[in-house]
Amino acid sequence: xxxxxxxxxxxxxxxxxxxxxxxxxxxxxxxxxxxxxxxxxxxxxxxxxxxxxxxxxxxxxxxxxxxxxxxxxxxxxxxxxxxxxxxxxxxxxxxxxxxxxxxxxxxxxxxxx
Amino acid sequence: xxxxxxxxxxxxxxxxxxxxxxxxxxxxxxxxxxxxxxxxxxxxxxxxxxxxxxxxxxxxxxxxxxxxxxxxxxxxxxxxxxxxxxxxxxxxxxxxxxxxxxxxxxxxxxxxxxxxxxxx
Numbered sequence: 001x002x003x004x005x006x007x008x009x010x011x012x013x014x015x016x017x018x019x020x021x022x023x024x025x026x027x028x029x030x031x032x033x034x035x036x037x038x039x040x041x042x043x044x045x046x047x048x049x050x051x052x053x054x055x056x057x058x059x060x061x062x063x064x065x066x067x068x069x070x071x072x073x074x075x076x077x078x079x080x081x082x083x084x085x086x087x088x089x090x091x092x093x094x095x096x097x098x099x100x101x102x103x104x105x106x107x108x109x110x111x112x113x
Numbered sequence: 114x115x116x117x118x119x120x121x122x123x124x125x126x127x128x129x130x131x132x133x134x135x136x137x138x139x140x141x142x143x144x145x146x147x148x149x150x151x152x153x154x155x156x157x158x159x160x161x162x163x164x165x166x167x168x169x170x171x172x173x174x175x176x177x178x179x180x181x182x183x184x185x186x187x188x189x190x191x192x193x194x195x196x197x198x199x200x201x202x203x204x205x206x207x208x209x210x211x212x213x214x215x216x217x218x219x220x221x222x223x224x225x226x227x228x229x230x231x232x233x
Contacts, residue, residue, distance in 0.1 A: 006156075040228075066166055090156060101162060102221070104156040104157050104158070106154075107154075107155075
């Protein structure tokens, strides 16, 4: 089983609050990803990183931001949460070599009231 | 461009009967294909992957999938369903081509998912 962790697992928060979703992996993977998944829908890539100090936006536009100061850590921040941000957020990582397998964390379910 | 179509949004089978989850893909280049499973309130777990080796791929929990280039399909099967198989299943395609553009980082494209229901 892959060692990739996300906290919190569940978060209920009011509109306008600043939140940070944590993602960490202990596999030394260079590549990390954030996906957004609405109930019953496919995953959409919102951010990715190929290494320290590398961050890129994904396919789906998102008001969130990310940072990659350490290899093992890839937090996602929403400066001012809104109800439209209610979703599940999944973090993933992948090594430099290998056969393109991404390992996923358990996800954070966010509800913005 | 590449795409993935999971032909059924929901599949319902009785426990002990075979499972078939259908996936068709399109890709301009030589693809890698994956199946992931997502149990309620859990993250995605890799079931199996095809990367241009054997066309019949065996995965965890008794699942297997066959890559058929002529049909552009990668259907997931299991001979006998178990209650614990109830989950959401995602078919994913990835291209290895350096010329690929679109589909996000590493060219990964997810299907919309198939919800597998197991009836006792």
